[in-house]
Amino acid sequence: MRGITKSFGPVSVLKGVDFEAHLGEVTALVGDNGAGKSTLVKCIGGTYSIDAGDYLFEGRPVKVHGPRDSAALGIEIVYQDLALCDNLDIVQNMFLGREQLNLVRTLDEPSMERLAGETLASLSVRTVSSVRQKVASLSGGQRQTVAIAKAVLWNSKVVILDEPTAALGVAQTAEVLRLVRNLADQGLAVILISHNMNDVLQVSDRIAALYLGQMAALVKRSEVTHTQIVELITAGRSGNLGLPLSTTLSSNGAAL
Numbered sequence: 001m002r003g004i005t006k007s008f009g010p011v012s013v014l015k016g017v018d019f020e021a022h023l024g025e026v027t028a029l030v031g032d033n034g035a036g037k038s039t040l041v042k043c044i045g046g047t048y049s050i051d052a053g054d055y056l057f058e059g060r061p062v063k064v065h066g067p068r069d070s071a072a073l074g075i076e077i078v079y080q081d082l083a084l085c086d087n088l089d090i091v092q093n094m095f096l097g098r099e100q101l102n103l104v105r106t107l108d109e110p111s112m113e114r115l116a117g118e119t120l121a122s123l124s125v126r127t128v129s130s131v132r133q134k135v136a137s138l139s140g141g142q143r144q145t146v147a148i149a150k151a152v153l154w155n156s157k158v159v160i161l162d163e164p165t166a167a168l169g170v171a172q173t174a175e176v177l178r179l180v181r182n183l184a185d186q187g188l189a190v191i192l193i194s195h196n197m198n199d200v201l202q203v204s205d206r207i208a209a210l211y212l213g214q215m216a217a218l219v220k221r222s223e224v225t226h227t228q229i230v231e232l233i234t235a236g237r238s239g240n241l242g243l244p245l246s247t248t249l250s251s252n253g254a255a256l
């Protein structure tokens with residue numbers, strides 16, 4: 001994404017944001033409440049149209065007018081609410097709206113069941129006992145796992161995860177972070193929105209810090225400390241990292 005701007009009426013939310021994600025890497029998207037993370041992700045997913053800027057995919061300019069366009073490129077977003085149906089089982093959830101049909105045009109249950117099982121196995125998911133289990137009976141971590149598996153089922157290239165460990169316990173967080181790392185190691189570009197610095201430091205390769213609708217910095221994980229990330233989030237800059245002072249200071253020099 002290059003020079004992305006997005007406003008809602010008079011409210012300017014994204015102000016010339018540059019952002020990129022690479023195959024085989026986890027890029028953490030961090031920023032304070034209201035910094036514009038969700039808005040940026042919804043622009044990537046096509047839920048919001050961008051006002052100005054360039055959207056490039058695999059180096060080519062693309063037009064993304066809605067979620068169907070981003071899905072066709074191989075971009076999947078797992079929102080915080082997971083969008084799973086409690087009354088359906090894991091297979092039904094993973095194929096919801098994209099069910100496979102057999103030759104007589106009825107649901108190809110064996111094929112969907114096999115693919116669901118293979119996808120979970122390829123992600124080394126051990127916590128789900130049966131793909132025919134109702135989603136209502138799954139724990140928070142298992143639900144997250146199913147939502148992520150659903151996102152990678154479609155030969156996805158980019159998977160965006162919105163706060164995947166929020167509200168999870170210690171063991172379940174570790175399991176989901178292992179899965180996040182696994183996705184990148186399998187070659188996907190993973191974008192991880194998170195407020196949890198431990199998660200960010202543990203799994204990310206790059207960190208993109210949004211500050212008041214501007215990209216304060218997009219840096220390699222190995223090049224920043226915990227303190228610097230916090231400073232980028234809260235002040236838009238840290239030492240020689242971050243936005244130029246002129247954009248983060250008001251005319252009298254006070255930080256905005």
Ligand SMILES: Nc1ncnc2c1ncn2[C@@H]1O[C@H](COP(=O)(O)OP(=O)(O)OP(=O)(O)O)[C@@H](O)[C@H]1O
Nearest residue numbers: 008009011013031032033034035036037038039040
């Ligand atoms: N549909 C909308 N209409 C008007 N303003 C909006 C809309 N969506 C978001 N905003 C505003 O844009 C700003 C950025 O919101 P956004 O949800 O992108 O931030 P965020 O970084 O994801 O925050 P959080 O961490 O709290 O989820 C906020 O000030 C918000 O009020």
